[in-house]
Amino acid sequence: MERPLESLVVRHTLRLPVPSGPAGQGATAARQFDAALLSVGFKLSAPLLEHLSGLAEETVVETASRTLETVREMTGDHVAHNAYFKDFPANVPDTFDFWMACVREALSDDATRGSTLAQLRTGVLDLLTLPSYGNYRHTYEEMLAAHEELIAAAGDRMTVLHRGGPLAEEVTALYLALAGSTTPLGEEGLCDLGLLAGHCADGPQPPEIPVRENRAVVNRARLGLGAELLVDTVTDVLRLACALSDGDVSLTEPTRLKSLSRPVRRSLLAALDAVVAASPAKLADVTAHREEFKRLGERLHPHEYPRWPHAARVFAVARGEQEVRTLESRVEELLGSGDVPGAARLLATAAPGRLLRSLDRLLRSCPGPEERAAVTAAAEEAAPRVSGRVLLSVREHLRNRGGAAAARRIFVNPRGRAWVGPDTRAPLPAAEAARLAGSLDAEVLRRLPDPGHLLLDPAVLDVALPLSGKATAAGLGVLPRGSLSPVDGELLRFFVHWTQREHSTDYDLSAVMLDGAYETLSWLSYTALQTVGGEHSGDITNAPAPDGASEFINLRLDAVRGEFIVPQVNVFSGEGFEQVAESFFGFMLRDGEQLGRPFEPRTVRMKSELRGPGRVALPLVFLRGADGGWRAKWLHVYLRGTPSANRVEENRATVGTLVHGIVEREYLTVRHLAGLLARRARTTEEWDGGDPPEGPVTYIGLERPDGLHPDSVVFTPENLRALIPG
Structure with a gap:
């Protein structure tokens, strides 16, 4: 297991665990390792190079082989990126001329002449039936031979790998950091935590594991070791059951629970029994996931274990056989009677985090200044018992309840599905909003350490601020949703790569250019291979393993019309982003005179995984500044799209509206x-x-x-x- 653990450390920390091995004369091998890293945009730090130089050559070579494999995958260089047009971005034809060439070739082929003529008589021609359309016409090696070697430039990306400690220490430190994170992890982070927990759950532990999803993953490992489970709510047990079934521990998506062994059933029932015995009020949590608890009861067979009667009450509530008054019902009763301060005081006592998340509604429900003052005071009293993540999230919310972003509401669920709607809420009272903003800042400041x-x-x-790992895709150079980063370069090149699992799959890389009013000016796609300042590499309609398929878009930034560039990946047909074996998007930056292949790893500035629920992916948007320079704003969102035939022409209005909302939103940075x-x-x-x-x-x-x-x-x-x- 050393290789995957070492790879995890490198990916998460950019630290290379120092290999164990005999001393020796490894200087030459270390310099060769450093040179090989340069070709993919990485280098060894001076302390790491010095340490490796003092090891045996064999140890350095083995370390280099493992590390190069990891960093090549981080940049997307682990696959062969072919392009439909061999000379791309040179010699990309006009779209109509290209299609006519495909038709002429089909008419000259005895096998396809008849069907092509029949389609032409109807006035509608399916490009996918043309033999020369959508499939590579040359090998990867032939494409490489058509391109000159990349000219090195000062602006090429250079990511430094730093010297780490021994592998066991680095793995433990990474486990403690992920398990004890104060913000939720993304999907990849949870998977990595699961792997680390399998090695570290019986060793040092973080002082607390505040994020419930992280706790479920750690509990799965602890259950396997026979260690005490970390549960204090009935929902913790449900999340653990989902983890044991390889399901969604966030409980956002339904999980098909697996059958559980008797020892596991006893552990889960004992945990439920202890939670309810200590605090019967926690039975109210069952109602939020009633159906899931019913399914869990079918797997645990609580009737077989009369020694845990409190656990049986959980499933009685789920089946509706026992009534439990929920906090929500008590709050709604108070609000219905007009007692908004009473509702705030109840939430402050029972669920302070929920109080802060409900502040907007509560303040708008107050009939007068006295009630608003009481709600504000309750929030200030509750703030010390609320997580920093929630405090900062509410602070960001207050910042966006006025100004340019106030006309529309942006909704992004934990999996990245996004939509925008009009904001019909009444404005927040300015005095209370300002007072709360100051109180939240003061509470966050109180918790911050002395930085010296x-x-x-x-x-x-x-x-x-990464208030949730779910707002950031996994990958290299990826920043949280709403982040701004400068774009320094003359040529901007997007790329997408995918490898289908079972069914023929066609992804389409596109880019739409918008004006200052977020209206479409032009686009690049398989239907528009050229536009002012840009070229598309051509449509690939099938991506079988092992090579998969790649598409590119090349843009000369000084020639782009408009104020915004929005790259997108559309699922035209076949498997979605969560079904394919692999899919990722990224962009490269080059100087105007740099040559090289369509894909050059050391020019890659960002590479992110595409693993969202929709059929249209919007990774980021590029904004032109007042000085003419460009910046990237990170989106990490997905549109639902249609089951098939998603195209930039059909979704450009929706994309413009969504980009408008996210660009004008003020994120807490x-x-x-x-x-x-x-x-x-x-x-x-x-x-x-x-x-x-x-x-x-x-x-x-x-x-x-x-x-x-x-x-x-x-x-x-x-x-x-x-x-x-x-």
């Missing part, structure tokens, strides 16, 4: 939290890219600089969630 010497990379300040930290800091300064200070610092940036004092505390996108107070 605070060192800030200006490039990180516009990164959105690192700048906000850094401003609070600066109030505690002894010294605060911006890092100019030179040598860092000699003493320990608290550093927040996009990448860890070489030369930081070993006692420094470092926050980069890989562990930015650790900045969110508990």
Whole structure:
């Protein structure tokens, strides 16, 4: 299991665990390793290169082989990216001319002449029936031979791999960081936590595991070891059952529960019994997931275990045989009678987090200033008992209840499905909103540590706070939804790659250009292979294993018309993003004179997995600034789309509306939290890219600089969630 564990550490931390092995003369192999990394946009830090140079050559070579495999996959270089047009982006034909060439070839082929003529007589021709359309006409090696070698440029991405500790220490540290995260992890993070928990659940544990989904994954490992389960609600047990069935521990999607062994059934029933015996009021949680608890009861057979009578009450509530008054019903009764302060006081006592999430409704329900003052006071009293993630989420909500974003509401569910609607809510009272914003900031400030010497990379300040890992796709160079990052380069190139699992699958990479009013100006797709400043690499309609398929879009930024560039991936036919064996999107940046292949890993700035529920993926949008420069704003959203034939022409209006809403929304960024930290800091300064200070610092940036004092505390996108107070 050493390889996957080492790979996890590299992917999550950009630290290479120092290999164990005899000392030796590994300097030559280490330099060759560093040179090989450069070809995919990585390099060894000076301390790591020095350490590897002192090991035996065989150890360095084995480490290099494993690490290169990991980083190539991180950039998307583990697959062969062929392009339909061999010379892309050169010699891309006009769309109509290309289609006519495909028709002429079909008419000259005895096998397809008859069917093609029959279609032409009807006036409608299916491109997919033409033998030269949608399938590669050359090998990957022939495509490579058509391109000159990439010219190195100063702007090429260079990601540093830092020296880690021994593998066991790095694995434990990563486990503690993921398990103890104060914000939910994404799908990949939960899977990785599950693997780590299998190795670490019987070792050191974080002081607490505040996120329930993380707790379910850890409990699955603890159950296998016979360790005590970490449960304090009946829903914790339901989540564990879902984890044991390889289902959705967030309980967002239904899980088909598996049959459970007798020892497992006894453990789950004993846990339920203990929770209810200690606090019968927690039976009220059953009603939120009534059907799921019914299915769980069918798997646990509680009637066979009379020694746990409190557990049996859980399923009696689920079946409606026992009535339990829920908190929601009590709150609604108070609101129905006009007692808004009473509802706020009840929530403050029983569910302080729910109170803060309900503030908008409660304040709008108040008949007068006295009631609003009472609700605000209840929220301030409850704030110290609410997680930092919720405090910051409410703070962001308050920021968006006025200004340009107030005319529309953006809805994004935990899996990235997005939609926009008009905001018909009454405005929040300005005085109470301002008072609450100040109170929330004060509570967050109270929980922040003393950073001592605070060192800030200006490039990180516009990164959105990772209040949920579910707002960020897995991948390289990926930032949370709402983050802004500069785009430095003359050529912007998008890529998508997919490999189908069972059925022929056609994904279409497209890009739509919008004006300042979010109206469509033009687009690039398989129906528009050329437009001002850009080319499409051609349509691939089948992606069998092992090679899969790739499509590209090339844009010269100085020639682009409009204010926004919105890349999108449409599922035209076949398997969705969650069904294919693999699918990912990314973009590269190049200088105007750089040549090279359609895909060059060291020019990749971002590569993210496509694993969403819709049929149209919108990873990010590019915005032109007032100075003419471009920035990327991260979306990570999916549109439902249609079961088949999704095209940019059909969804451009919806895309424009959604992009409008997200672009104008004000996300809470690192700048906000850094401003609070600066109030505690002894010294605060911006890092100019030179040598860092000699003493320990608290550093927040996009990448860890070489030369930081070993006692420094470092926050980069890989562990930015650790900045969110508990």
